[in-house]
Amino acid sequence: MRALRSLRAVRRFSEREIPAAVLEALLEAGRWTGSAKNTQPWHVVVVTEQETLAGLSKLGQYAGHIAGAKCALVLVMDGAHNAFDCGRLAERLMVAAWAHGVGSCIGSLFPDENVTTAKRRLVIPEEKWVRHVISLGYPADDMAHRISSTPGTRRVLPSVGRKPLREFVGRDRYGAS
Amino acid sequence: MRALRSLRAVRRFSEREIPAAVLEALLEAGRWTGSAKNTQPWHVVVVTEQETLAGLSKLGQYAGHIAGAKCALVLVMDGAHNAFDCGRLAERLMVAAWAHGVGSCIGSLFPDENVTTAKRRLVIPEEKWVRHVISLGYPADDMAHRISSTPGTRRVLPSVGRKPLREFVGRDRYGAS
Numbered sequence: 001m002r003a004l005r006s007l008r009a010v011r012r013f014s015e016r017e018i019p020a021a022v023l024e025a026l027l028e029a030g031r032w033t034g035s036a037k038n039t040q041p042w043h044v045v046v047v048t049e050q051e052t053l054a055g056l057s058k059l060g061q062y063a064g065h066i067a068g069a070k071c072a073l074v075l076v077m078d079g080a081h082n083a084f085d086c087g088r089l090a091e092r093l094m095v096a097a098w099a100h101g102v103g104s105c106i107g108s109l110f111p112d113e114n115v116t117t118a119k120r121r122l123v124i125p126e127e128k129w130v131r132h133v134i135s136l137g138y139p140a141d142d143m144a145h146r147i148s149s150t151p152g153t154r155r156v157l158p159s160v161g162r163k164p165l166r167e168f169v170g171r172d173r174y175g176a177s
Numbered sequence: 178m179r180a181l182r183s184l185r186a187v188r189r190f191s192e193r194e195i196p197a198a199v200l201e202a203l204l205e206a207g208r209w210t211g212s213a214k215n216t217q218p219w220h221v222v223v224v225t226e227q228e229t230l231a232g233l234s235k236l237g238q239y240a241g242h243i244a245g246a247k248c249a250l251v252l253v254m255d256g257a258h259n260a261f262d263c264g265r266l267a268e269r270l271m272v273a274a275w276a277h278g279v280g281s282c283i284g285s286l287f288p289d290e291n292v293t294t295a296k297r298r299l300v301i302p303e304e305k306w307v308r309h310v311i312s313l314g315y316p317a318d319d320m321a322h323r324i325s326s327t328p329g330t331r332r333v334l335p336s337v338g339r340k341p342l343r344e345f346v347g348r349d350r351y352g353a354s
């Protein structure tokens with residue numbers, strides 16, 4: 001619960017390497033993610049080559065954080081109808097990373113021509129659905145999880161923080177308190 | 178990490194009530210889920226009325242587990258394009274529940290006419306995207322997380338367990354070990 005409650009996107013990473021055992025532990029946690037009818041409609045490309053990380057960081061409007069990551073997880077899904085299961089996988093990988101002190105941020109590949117470029121570079125079959133990349137790394141500093149520490153990102157967000165519980169939840173009926 | 182590694186779908190629930198404090202803790206964990214540009218495109222209807230749970234359980238082919246749950250969380254999204262964020266929210270709620278010993282299972286509302294019925298019952302605006310309902314409850318027994326303990330469900334699954342790590346992960350390239 002501590003890991004869940006404190007999880008925030010981290011966009012600035014330190015030079016510290018992620019130990020192989022930590023990376024394997026979080027991939028193992030990801031491997032056990034549940035999916036519709038247990039179809040496991042996914043494959044994760046673990047990118048550690050610096051040049052590839054830099055290349056991926058240019059394939060989305062807000063994907064710059066990938067360039068500074070020690071590692072990126074490219075989530076490859078069988079089809080667009082697996083978006084829900086993709087979200088389950090992403091959340092679990094991020095929680096598992098944070099439980100080990102490793103920060104993360106989701107980057108989106110966009111538009112379609114950038115997706116095509118990423119697929120070619122990583123030899124991902126054309127028919128797969130690829131949109132999400134998770135940056136991984138230890139936080140650069142104690143402020144790295146604070147959105148105020150990346151002003152460029154702050155500017156494009158409609159809001160920070162979260163809506164209050166009474167707006168998030170309805171009791172037995174939509175919007176009822 | 179223990180909660181992550183041991184999380185499995187639970188389809189049979191005990192009569193034990195979920196304490197209000199536990200339910201609030203997991204809703205609070207859910208409230209802090211990250212979403213694209215922090216849009217928080219969601220609202221969660223917390224269903225505890227027995228009659229409503231029974232009604233929802235009939236609105237999906239494999240949603241029977243909702244009838245025996247102490248509570249169900251209906252995930253209401255702004256639109257179908259929020260499926261990825263819906264998956265993040267679902268996974269986080271399930272992990273948070275399990276961290277408190279509360280089991281869960283995802284049920285799908287299907288087909289569209291059943292979605293419409295659910296929306297009317299819960300007074301959810303027509304334009305919202307609703308597909309996923311999470312059952313919550315303490316496991317009925319020590320076997321409740323084992324798929325073999327619900328033979329009807331076991332039969333419709335193409336496989337149990339998970340594919341091996343070498344199929345789940347590619348190193349710097351799709352499918353590479």
